[in-house]
Amino acid sequence: MAKTHKITLIPGDGIGPEVSGAVVKIVEAAGAATGIGFEWHRYAAGAEAFETTREYIPKALYDSIEENRVALKGPVTTPIGGGFASINVTLRKKFELFANFRPVKSLPGLKTRYPDIDLIIVRENMEDLYAGLEHEVVPGVVQALKIITEKGSTRISQFAFDYARKHNRKKVHAIHKANIMKLSDGLFLRCARKVAEEFPEVAYAEHIVDNTCMQLVMNPYQYDILLTENLYGDILSDLCSAFVGGLGLVPGANLGKECAIFEAVHGSAPDIAGKDMANPTALLQSAVLMLHHIDESATANRIQTALEQVYREGKTLTKDVGGTSGTKAFADAVLQAMEMPQ
Ligand code: NAD
Numbered sequence: 001m002a003k004t005h006k007i008t009l010i011p012g013d014g015i016g017p018e019v020s021g022a023v024v025k026i027v028e029a030a031g032a033a034t035g036i037g038f039e040w041h042r043y044a045a046g047a048e049a050f051e052t053t054r055e056y057i058p059k060a061l062y063d064s065i066e067e068n069r070v071a072l073k074g075p076v077t078t079p080i081g082g083g084f085a086s087i088n089v090t091l092r093k094k095f096e097l098f099a100n101f102r103p104v105k106s107l108p109g110l111k112t113r114y115p116d117i118d119l120i121i122v123r124e125n126m127e128d129l130y131a132g133l134e135h136e137v138v139p140g141v142v143q144a145l146k147i148i149t150e151k152g153s154t155r156i157s158q159f160a161f162d163y164a165r166k167h168n169r170k171k172v173h174a175i176h177k178a179n180i181m182k183l184s185d186g187l188f189l190r191c192a193r194k195v196a197e198e199f200p201e202v203a204y205a206e207h208i209v210d211n212t213c214m215q216l217v218m219n220p221y222q223y224d225i226l227l228t229e230n231l232y233g234d235i236l237s238d239l240c241s242a243f244v245g246g247l248g249l250v251p252g253a254n255l256g257k258e259c260a261i262f263e264a265v266h267g268s269a270p271d272i273a274g275k276d277m278a279n280p281t282a283l284l285q286s287a288v289l290m291l292h293h294i295d296e297s298a299t300a301n302r303i304q305t306a307l308e309q310v311y312r313e314g315k316t317l318t319k320d321v322g323g324t325s326g327t328k329a330f331a332d333a334v335l336q337a338m339e340m341p342q
Helices: 016-034 047-053 059-068 087-094 150-166 184-197 209-218 230-244 281-293 297-313 327-339
Strands: 003-010 036-042 070-073 099-105 118-124 134-138 141-144 171-176 203-208 225-228 253-255 260-263
Touching: 003 016, 003 059, 016 036, 016 281, 016 297, 016 327, 059 070, 070 281, 087 260, 099 150, 099 230, 118 150, 118 230, 150 171, 150 184, 150 225, 171 184, 171 209, 171 230, 184 203, 203 209, 209 230, 225 230, 253 281, 260 281, 281 297, 297 327
Parallel strands: 003 036, 003 070, 070 260, 118 225, 171 203, 171 225
Antiparallel strands: 099 118, 099 253, 134 141, 253 260
């Protein structure tokens, strides 16, 4: 009997249902062609979940991730300047998903500002200003606490260097602002330096974050792995996505010791939601990362090969990357490419 994987699925809101619908179809088809099955355990999160369960993250969703240990997640809208806490940040903290892994890689055939980009952002995922510790000191004065710990900085550095060693990557740049935040970013750097010493075969360098933005735009090829705290990594991810065609393309993985949640870098894109315009590539490539994570590389490769074929042909692309096709037509093109002999 075919092996069946139980995956928690959070379709999300905005463009979430459209892109996750397309991705589930493609993953199912790739699974069927490579002899594996999927059981999707679907849950709403955020405002949508609150309407029916009075909880932003229903307990059943927590239980499902705990049981399945793997989730595929669409974007969830977070209210700005008030309202409930970010679902993403809450899930990352709850399941101790300390590493945010974001590969930024050019797709074949797609004309972008910079060809042949291949860099990785390794972002600390639980600390920094994202700890969400804010309070009003007195009316008109608000304080947000930036939390950086030796434990958090060391384990994310270890993750980046372990990945570099395992995948033969040449260089890790720690990105910081320790000239100003001497204690917090200073600690982050000290931890990165200490870990770097254990990996003499991987080159190590440090760049200040504002300079990094300029350096990236001038010459992104000088970077291989960017090791960052939480906030800098978030900002640099969107910047780097522009090298390869934008937010519609870049996947991500939130990894911990027990569980993993795979999601695109992009958000819920309310400006294009419900219009059949969203590019499902970023979530599809997140699903490819997920399939590698659960040791189903044959299924992952089948999808990646078909996806690259569609980009190489360039006939059925979404608007964000210069095409004229919709989400559904793009997904159908990937499904069709998968049916071709590979
Ligand atoms: P966004 O990523 O949703 O959109 C930024 C721009 O990129 C928009 O112009 C959008 O149309 C475009 N875009 C994004 N994804 C695309 C895709 N797949 N195909 C084509 N174009 C795409 O960022 P935002 O507008 O700053 O945020 C909107 C909401 O999403 C906010 O509530 C934010 O909190 C939330 N958000 C959620 C996540 C997550 O769930 N992981 C991540 C980031 C932002």
